[in-house]
Amino acid sequence: MKEAVMESAKNTPPCGMPDLRVQIGSLALRNPVMTASGTFGYAREFENLVDLNQLGGIVVKGISLKPKPGNPPPRIVETACGMLNAIGLENVGVDRFITGKVPYLRTLSTPVVVNILGDSVEEYSEIARRLEGVEGVAALEVNISCPNVKKGGVAFGTVPEMAAKVTEAVRQASSLPLIVKLSPNVTDIVVMARAVADAGADAVSLINTLIGMAIDPVSRRPRLANVIGGLSGPAIKPVALRMVWQVAQAVSLPVIGIGGITTADDALEFLLAGASAVQVGTANFYDPSAAENIVQGITNYLQEQGEDRLVDIIGTLKTGTD
Amino acid sequence: MSEFQQKCSILGRDCLAPDIFRLTLQAPKIAADARPGQFVMVRVIDGLDPLLRRPFSIHRSFADGNISLLFKVIGKGTAMLARRCIGDQLDLVGPLGNGFEFSDDRPVCLIGGGMGIAPLLFLAEQLHSTGRATEKDHVLLGARNKDELTPLADEFSALGYTVQLATDDGSIGHKGFIPDLLDFVLPSVEQVYTCGPHLMMKNVVLQCQQAEVNCQVSLETHMACGMGACLGCTVNGKRGLVHVCKQGPVFNADQLEWSLE
Numbered sequence: 001m002k003e004a005v006m007e008s009a010k011n012t013p014p015c016g017m018p019d020l021r022v023q024i025g026s027l028a029l030r031n032p033v034m035t036a037s038g039t040f041g042y043a044r045e046f047e048n049l050v051d052l053n054q055l056g057g058i059v060v061k062g063i064s065l066k067p068k069p070g071n072p073p074p075r076i077v078e079t080a081c082g083m084l085n086a087i088g089l090e091n092v093g094v095d096r097f098i099t100g101k102v103p104y105l106r107t108l109s110t111p112v113v114v115n116i117l118g119d120s121v122e123e124y125s126e127i128a129r130r131l132e133g134v135e136g137v138a139a140l141e142v143n144i145s146c147p148n149v150k151k152g153g154v155a156f157g158t159v160p161e162m163a164a165k166v167t168e169a170v171r172q173a174s175s176l177p178l179i180v181k182l183s184p185n186v187t188d189i190v191v192m193a194r195a196v197a198d199a200g201a202d203a204v205s206l207i208n209t210l211i212g213m214a215i216d217p218v219s220r221r222p223r224l225a226n227v228i229g230g231l232s233g234p235a236i237k238p239v240a241l242r243m244v245w246q247v248a249q250a251v252s253l254p255v256i257g258i259g260g261i262t263t264a265d266d267a268l269e270f271l272l273a274g275a276s277a278v279q280v281g282t283a284n285f286y287d288p289s290a291a292e293n294i295v296q297g298i299t300n301y302l303q304e305q306g307e308d309r310l311v312d313i314i315g316t317l318k319t320g321t322d
Numbered sequence: 323m324s325e326f327q328q329k330c331s332i333l334g335r336d337c338l339a340p341d342i343f344r345l346t347l348q349a350p351k352i353a354a355d356a357r358p359g360q361f362v363m364v365r366v367i368d369g370l371d372p373l374l375r376r377p378f379s380i381h382r383s384f385a386d387g388n389i390s391l392l393f394k395v396i397g398k399g400t401a402m403l404a405r406r407c408i409g410d411q412l413d414l415v416g417p418l419g420n421g422f423e424f425s426d427d428r429p430v431c432l433i434g435g436g437m438g439i440a441p442l443l444f445l446a447e448q449l450h451s452t453g454r455a456t457e458k459d460h461v462l463l464g465a466r467n468k469d470e471l472t473p474l475a476d477e478f479s480a481l482g483y484t485v486q487l488a489t490d491d492g493s494i495g496h497k498g499f500i501p502d503l504l505d506f507v508l509p510s511v512e513q514v515y516t517c518g519p520h521l522m523m524k525n526v527v528l529q530c531q532q533a534e535v536n537c538q539v540s541l542e543t544h545m546a547c548g549m550g551a552c553l554g555c556t557v558n559g560k561r562g563l564v565h566v567c568k569q570g571p572v573f574n575a576d577q578l579e580w581s582l583e
Contacts, residue, residue, distance in 0.1 A: 039549055046551070049325055233373055
């Protein structure tokens with residue numbers, strides 16, 4: 001906690017500027033705009049296009065215990081205002097992540113959150129153990145919601161008891177702030193949020209992609225080799241916003257909103273609905289400067305509204321008749 | 323290597339044939355760094371549908387800071403791009419990818435099919451600018467008909483290359499496919515560069531392998547980001563999947579698995 005306070009002090013905004021700092025448990029962010037896992041690589045991919053030190057946080061590509069080659073192509077399809085992907089969690093594995101990717105990430109002043117995923121509870125806790133004490137890793141985001149793998153992901157993310165088990169195991173293995181990323185592919189996401197909150201999560205992030213499908217009528221074949229994939233982008237924003245609002249009402253943990261956020265207005269909708277931070281995902285692909293522009297847009301909004309602190313607008317959605 | 327995101331004004335818009343357009347864009351940073359075989363990701367409109375940028379190989383790059391793109395209208399994105407006007411601005415990210423490798427004065431053959439011709443003109447101009455004797459080099463271009471080839475073929479010829487053409491309808495050059503012409507050319511070249519439809523490239527690669535001539539291929543595939551972040555642009559390589567945007571789009575043909583695709 002002492003460290004977090006020091007971090008907050010370091011991030012003090014320039015005189016006269018609104019204070020954009022937020023806390024996600026003990027994780028202090030200079031502003032609420034993070035990049036979402038799977039949409040920002042290992043950050044270095046964007047170093048020429050984005051001032052990485054202007055971001056609130058960076059969530060890197062999901063990391064598994066062993067390297068994963070991912071699914072066969074085609075892996076992505078564009079849909080109306082969105083895209084479907086079935087990448088299949090291709091990543092370098094935790095050991096090569098630590099030796100090959102973390103040294104660069106460590107040079108950034110922006111906190112790096114590592115998204116982790118496994119085929120079993122033991123794998124999740126083993127990855128968390130290996131990341132424990134690694135300098136440059138500020139928090140973990142537990143992915144229990146990927147729709148594109150055969151084992152693990154969906155079961156962990158759709159059964160509350162399993163979600164709780166994974167959360168508990170990672171909690172025991174790691175002292176880092178623990179964010180659990182929830183799937184929208186459930187009947188009641190609030191039940192899932194409560195389950196991981198009770199199991200020791202410090203925050204929840206939502207939503208991951210919605211399971212979808214696209215077909216080529218000429219070949220009569222699915223457009224993805226995996227047949228089904230995860231829908232992301234502006235097309236899912238209303239669904240994500242609704243879920244964030246519902247979860248923020250139901251749990252006392254910080255909520256991180258994800259889903260189709262492209263502009264500052266999109267981000268503000270999530271913040272007003274109760275999210276303490278947001279993650280920009282698919283927009284990184286079509287507008288690499290989206291996250292930076294959102295930070296600027298939120299600053300402008302606060303100035304226009306005469307607000308000094310971002311935290312004062314979080315969850316201020318008016319739903320009554322007043 | 324650096325990439326840039328910049329708003330680029332459309333300076334020129336030519337309709338070369340029905341549905342085939344060439345845009346000239348003011349893109350000084352991209353032009354200054356671009357190498358033949360690299361590409362740009364273009365946002366065809368500012369709205370959200372279509373959502374993703376479209377990859378286009380850099381067709382030409384000029385010393386005055388302009389680049390040009392050559393494209394055919396094949397879907398929603400290219401149709402919208404074709405409707406953009408002179409003076410409009412397009413958001414570009416680039417230059418991306420690795421580009422063709424070329425170093426010495428060995429005789430080469432450039433083989434382009436359809437819009438696969440686009441990056442080869444940049445390569446041809448670059449090779450020519452090194453002062454090499456381009457008359458030893460060959461250019462084989464294929465398309466559906468004469469209209470789709472005429473202005474482009476003239477531009478290669480003007481650089482001194484020996485140009486042969488093939489068309490589906492026989493309206494100019496050989497009636498048939500480019501690989502039909504290749505057997506006569508291969509004995510006199512040491513390096514082949516090709517870009518075009520997959521089937522054409524596959525045949526070119528097989529012929530090159532038989533003749534033991536090195537071949538570089540430029541691939542086209544769906545991409546969301548173009549920068550190695552989405553990992554959506556994989557194809558089958560000899561040693562597992564490869565990413566077209568970062569490891570390519572140019573590959574040595576023997577790096578790729580042709581029989582599986």
